[in-house]
Amino acid sequence: MEIQAVYYGGKERRSYPVGEFGVRRAKKVRVFHESFPEYEATRLMALPALSERLGVGGIYVKDESTRFGLNAFKVLGGSYSIGRCIAERLGILEAELTFGRLSDWEVRKRLEPLTFVTATDGNHGRGVAWTAGRLGAKSVVLMPKGSAAERLGNIRALGADARITDWNYDDTVREAKRLSEEKGWLLVQDTAWEGYEKIPTWIMQGYTTMALEAAEQLTAEKIRPTHIFLQAGVGAMAGAVTGFFMDYYGTGKRPVIAVVEPDQADCIFRTAKASDGKLHFVTGEMNSMMAGLCCGEPCTIGWKILEAYADHFISISDRIAAKGMRLLAKPMGIDPLIVSGESGAATIGTVAEILENGAYAQLKEKLGLDETSQILCISTEGDTDKENYCRIVREGLDPA
Numbered sequence: 001m002e003i004q005a006v007y008y009g010g011k012e013r014r015s016y017p018v019g020e021f022g023v024r025r026a027k028k029v030r031v032f033h034e035s036f037p038e039y040e041a042t043r044l045m046a047l048p049a050l051s052e053r054l055g056v057g058g059i060y061v062k063d064e065s066t067r068f069g070l071n072a073f074k075v076l077g078g079s080y081s082i083g084r085c086i087a088e089r090l091g092i093l094e095a096e097l098t099f100g101r102l103s104d105w106e107v108r109k110r111l112e113p114l115t116f117v118t119a120t121d122g123n124h125g126r127g128v129a130w131t132a133g134r135l136g137a138k139s140v141v142l143m144p145k146g147s148a149a150e151r152l153g154n155i156r157a158l159g160a161d162a163r164i165t166d167w168n169y170d171d172t173v174r175e176a177k178r179l180s181e182e183k184g185w186l187l188v189q190d191t192a193w194e195g196y197e198k199i200p201t202w203i204m205q206g207y208t209t210m211a212l213e214a215a216e217q218l219t220a221e222k223i224r225p226t227h228i229f230l231q232a233g234v235g236a237m238a239g240a241v242t243g244f245f246m247d248y249y250g251t252g253k254r255p256v257i258a259v260v261e262p263d264q265a266d267c268i269f270r271t272a273k274a275s276d277g278k279l280h281f282v283t284g285e286m287n288s289m290m291a292g293l294c295c296g297e298p299c300t301i302g303w304k305i306l307e308a309y310a311d312h313f314i315s316i317s318d319r320i321a322a323k324g325m326r327l328l329a330k331p332m333g334i335d336p337l338i339v340s341g342e343s344g345a346a347t348i349g350t351v352a353e354i355l356e357n358g359a360y361a362q363l364k365e366k367l368g369l370d371e372t373s374q375i376l377c378i379s380t381e382g383d384t385d386k387e388n389y390c391r392i393v394r395e396g397l398d399p400a
Contacts, residue, residue, distance in 0.1 A: 002317040003353060004263070005363050006273045009256070009311035016308035020201060021240050022247030026208035028094070029080055033209045035098035036079070036134075038068045042210070044217035049333030054355040056373040058223065061328070061348060062214045063338050065382025068130070072292075072344075072381035073210050075127030077236070080206030081188055081199050082116060082131045089114070099134070108136035115140060117185040119172040121233070121291045122151035123381055128188055129160035140185065142176050144169040147291065148385040168286060169265075170296045190236040192300045200301060204240035211244040214376065225255045225376040227369065229347035232259045232268045232302075233295035237380070239302030242309050255376070256368060258312040260350050262288035262321070267298050268306065272313040279303060289318045289388060289399045292343035292381060312367060316350055318342075318399035322392045324349025328379065329393045341389060344379040351375060 019025065033039050043066070047059040064073035087097050090110060101107065115138040118128045125141035132139035141155050141162040155162040165172045173191055180187035192200035218225060228245060230238040238259050246254055261269050265286040267279070274280050282296035306313075324345030328338040340348070354360045355369060369375075383389035391397050 001359065002320055003350065003360060003363070004269070004315045005366070006269060006313045007311070007366055008272055008313060011275070013308050016304050018243035018246045018305060021205060021208055021243030021305070023212070023244070025205055026212040026244055029205050030209045030212055032080055032083055032097050033076060035100060036068070037099075040066070041213045042066055044214055045336050045338055047331070047335045049331065049335045050327065050352075053332060054352060055371055056355065056369060056375060057371060058374045059348070059351070060218065060223065060225070060374070060376050061338055062210065062376070062378045064210065064344070064378065064380050065339050070126055070130060071384050072123035072126070073207065073237070073378070074123035075130060076209050077190060077203035077206035078124055078127030078188060079131040081202035082128065082135065082137070084202045085116075085186055085188070085199065086111065086114075086135065102135050111135065111137050114138065115183070115185040116188050117176050117180050118142070118188045119144070119169065119176040121169060121294060122147060122155070122384055123292055124190065125155050125160070125162065126151070126158065129155050129158040129162070133159045140179065142172050144172045144294070145285070146287070148388070150385055150387065151291075154384075168284065168296065169294055170281070190299060191234045191295070191297060192236075192302070194300070197301060200236060200299060204236050204301060207237050207240040208244045210378070211241045214378070215245070215248050218376070223374055224249075224253070226372070226374045227256045227258065227367065228376045229258045229260055229351055230378065231293055231343055231346050231380055232261050233265070233293040234297065234299040235259070235268045235302030235306055236299045238268070238310070239299065239305035241378070243305045246309050254309070256312070257310040258314055258367065259306060259310050260314045260316060260347050262286075262290040262293050262346070263315045263317055264288035265294040265296055266315040267296050268303065269313045269315040271298055271303060290321050290342045290346055291385070293346065314350060316346060320349040320353050321346040322349070322399050323352060325389070325392050326396075327352055338379055339382045340379040341381040341384050344381040347377040348379070351377065
């Protein structure tokens with residue numbers, strides 16, 4: 001089976017406070033993002049033809065390929081966390097936290113020795129490099145073994161000192177942490193662990209701008225989603241968006257939340273499956289083409305939210321993500337074309353496979369998917385690895 005799932009919704013679970021990722025916080029975060037000249041809300045795309053084919057009420061995809069011109073949503077977390085780091089360092093009040101204030105010449109002069117360091121599969125590091133460059137700071141970006149040369153080049157083009165390591169993602173994070181301690185650099189990582197949670201919280205809060213936009217766009221169309229499918233690497237984005245929608249709709253009216261991961265790096269799925277109060281890691285090489293999701297150690301904050309409120313945890317093969325890429329790239333009827341990369345298309349591929357493949361009839365029923373379902377997915381990235389995108393979509397080849 002290319003899809004495995006764990007149902008978590010029936011468990012007795014402790015609640016978790018989500019105010020730090022709720023509507024009030026998201027509106028403050030968006031004010032910061034709106035202060036950048038490049039800010040523009042990304043599109044929410046309705047797919048009526050695909051919805052009819054799959055037998056559901058509606059499918060909506062939030063297309064993050066245009067976010068700040070960086071082809072992925074990750075810059076939302078990187079920019080907000082760097083902004084908060086600078087504000088804290090220089091004593092700038094949160095109410096004054098804008099691009100204009102941070103890019104002021106006097107502020108830039110005081111930042112000259114400041115260097116941000118991070119580990120990334122590509123998109124997060126690109127956002128960190130872009131923000132650091134825009135604000136006059138330096139950045140060092142480490143990437144795990146096997147990272148695409150295109151992603152490395154995109155980061156270097158933004159002025160970062162970037163390189164590919166000989167380690168997997170989680171060991172690369174440890175190297176970034178070591179360098180931050182040795183050289184006095186600021187570590188900007190969305191993986192949280194004991195003693196390192198403030199900056200990951202800021203990164204997660206940055207992602208709520210995307211969730212707020214989606215909620216307002218859906219509300220404007222008088223759509224209340226019944227299901228939200230979210231990708232997870234470390235679980236930071238999935239946790240933040242889940243927390244936001246818990247606050248936006250309230251406990252009684254919230255959508256069903258399903259979390260999707262690659263089967264080569266499904267640490268959230270394994271943690272949910274074990275359900276023993278411990279985090280479960282994936283070690284060694286993680287060879288999924290869904291590079292942005294190839295993380296083996298859950299974010300502690302993200303997991304606490306998902307443990308409290310997510311309903312289903314799903315592990316998928318690369319073929320499922322490839323199916324999603326093709327569906328969005330070759331739309332039916334009046335549906336718009338959406339350029340979605342390997343990680344971005346993971347959720348729509350999962351939805352389509354569950355609805356079309358009779359082998360997953362029980363999972364479909366467990367998810368409560370039927371002709372009335374209104375489904376939200378987020379295409380978290382565009383074609384950030386153009387060579388592989390072309391191979392999967394244009395040449396129609398299966399994942400390597």
